Amino acid sequence: xxxxxxxxxxxxxxxxxxxxxxxxxxxxxxxxxxxxxxxxxxxxxxxxxxxxxxxxxxxxxxxxxxxxxxxxxxxxxxxxxxxxxxxxxxxxxxxxxxxxxxxxxxxxxxxxxxxxxxxxxxxxxxxxxxxxxxxxxxxxxxxxxxxxxxxxx
Amino acid sequence: xxxxxxxxxxxxxxxxxxxxxxxxxxxxxxxxxxxxxxxxxxxxxxxxxxxxxxxxxxxxxxxxxxxxxxxxxxxxxxxxxxxxxxxxxxxxxxxxxxxxxxxxxxxxxxxxxxxxxxxxxxxxxxxxxxxxxxxxxxxxxxxxxxxxxxxxx
Amino acid sequence: xxxxxxxxxxxxxxxxxxxxxxxxxxxxxxxxxxxxxxxxxxxxxxxxxxxxxxxxxxxxxxxxxxxxxxxxxxxxxxxxxxxxxxxxxxxxxxxxxxxxxxxxxxxxxxxxxxxxxxxxxxxxxxxxxxxxxxxxxxxxxxxxxxxxxxxxx
Numbered sequence: 001x002x003x004x005x006x007x008x009x010x011x012x013x014x015x016x017x018x019x020x021x022x023x024x025x026x027x028x029x030x031x032x033x034x035x036x037x038x039x040x041x042x043x044x045x046x047x048x049x050x051x052x053x054x055x056x057x058x059x060x061x062x063x064x065x066x067x068x069x070x071x072x073x074x075x076x077x078x079x080x081x082x083x084x085x086x087x088x089x090x091x092x093x094x095x096x097x098x099x100x101x102x103x104x105x106x107x108x109x110x111x112x113x114x115x116x117x118x119x120x121x122x123x124x125x126x127x128x129x130x131x132x133x134x135x136x137x138x139x140x141x142x143x144x145x146x147x148x149x150x151x152x153x
Numbered sequence: 154x155x156x157x158x159x160x161x162x163x164x165x166x167x168x169x170x171x172x173x174x175x176x177x178x179x180x181x182x183x184x185x186x187x188x189x190x191x192x193x194x195x196x197x198x199x200x201x202x203x204x205x206x207x208x209x210x211x212x213x214x215x216x217x218x219x220x221x222x223x224x225x226x227x228x229x230x231x232x233x234x235x236x237x238x239x240x241x242x243x244x245x246x247x248x249x250x251x252x253x254x255x256x257x258x259x260x261x262x263x264x265x266x267x268x269x270x271x272x273x274x275x276x277x278x279x280x281x282x283x284x285x286x287x288x289x290x291x292x293x294x295x296x297x298x299x300x301x302x303x304x305x306x
Numbered sequence: 307x308x309x310x311x312x313x314x315x316x317x318x319x320x321x322x323x324x325x326x327x328x329x330x331x332x333x334x335x336x337x338x339x340x341x342x343x344x345x346x347x348x349x350x351x352x353x354x355x356x357x358x359x360x361x362x363x364x365x366x367x368x369x370x371x372x373x374x375x376x377x378x379x380x381x382x383x384x385x386x387x388x389x390x391x392x393x394x395x396x397x398x399x400x401x402x403x404x405x406x407x408x409x410x411x412x413x414x415x416x417x418x419x420x421x422x423x424x425x426x427x428x429x430x431x432x433x434x435x436x437x438x439x440x441x442x443x444x445x446x447x448x449x450x451x452x453x454x455x456x457x458x459x
Contacts, residue, residue, distance in 0.1 A: 023421035038437035100290035115176035131191035134290025137406035137440025253443035268329035284344035287443025
């Protein structure tokens with residue numbers, strides 16, 4: 001099943017890919033890979049949630065934010081590939097940064113929100129290496145920021 | 154001297170490679186490189202230490218944890234390469250995250266526990282680029298998480 | 307215009323590339339890419355500033371520190387390429403870690419200090435993917451650490 005069909009079946013749709021920002025770009029293709037910049041849980045121009053996990057954003061809400069980062073990252077990938085996923089070989093790596101209270105240590109649970117959705121959408125092409133860590137602060141006070149590395153042909 | 158012989162000479166043995174977790178995999182091979190997921194200082198199913206450096210985990214203990222991450226990462230690499238290091242060209246990059254007190258700034262000293270062991274085991278193939286940073290929180294409250302990038306053929 | 311000429315026009319000069327440290331190296335070339343280790347805002351052997359942003363280091367000073375990381379990273383790249391930028395194809399990725407107060411969320415503003423200088427010096431070759439995050443602690447108490455990934459031929 002194509003990635004587009006899978007998204008439809010899951011009742012998901014990709015957002016417009018974010019426009020290039022002045023100082024950097026959403027994605028770069030190099031040596032057979034697409035490097036996607038760190039994605040924030042932006043939906044229709046607004047953040048799904050803000051704050052630290054779990055005191056200000058629940059684990060469940062942080063997982064939802066992680067899923068939104070995935071949709072935004074896939075939208076960036078699709079735009080970088082000229083509007084189609086045909087050239088996607090596989091997802092390679094996910095880097096997840098979770099804005100954490102000092103005593104929070106379930107970052108993998110939050111990152112699983114992203115990882116499981118990626119597996120669901122991409123199937124076997126979605127199996128990836130991952131580094132998930134906590135940080136005390138993130139851009140725009142988001143609970144999670146995720147970057148992606150894809151192999152393409 | 155082979156990597157296996159070197160490990161033996163150093164009195165070290167590699168653990169069983171961690172089993173693939175549902176949501177992601179220990180390693181991915183892409184474009185001539187093996188990307189190893191962030192490794193924790195797990196030994197025989199238990200964490201070597203937990204807490205922030207240095208108030209809860211001494212620098213010396215954090216270095217020991219970093220060395221355990223190396224052994225786990227090498228075990229993952231070996232499994233990914235089909236049970237042998239023969240195809241290893243070199244280590245390329247180490248990313249080290251140290252769970253730090255707010256006023257701790259000797260992350261390189263902790264990361265050296267990993268870097269020096271890698272040089273000892275891998276010899277010239279072990280020279281690597283590195284980014285070492287502090288974070289306020291890590292999965293399972295570990296003092297250090299390390300990810301690895303290897304070149305293979 | 308060559309990169310060297312551009313630097314001159316901007317009134318900038320590259321520092322001596324940092325000497326290899328025992329435990330790791332400033333850069334590794336692998337699979338058509340140069341991976342540059344995390345750079346600190348060191349200038350003539352001294353740190354431009356130390357502390358957390360913005361309580362101890364202003365955003366403006368942190369941007370200056372980010373620019374110094376860029377100059378150091380370019381010096382490392384040039385040394386890795388044998389003393390010339392001729393083989394540089396493009397910058398691919400910038401990873402920026404900003405030592406942040408717990409309530410600081412303008413890491414992109416700090417990282418823009420690096421990104422904008424890279425675009426200015428490298429032109430079209432300087433367009434890059436980026437991940438910018440906050441952390442509670444960094445080596446030597448620097449306000450910002452930046453790593454770089456370049457494509458070369």
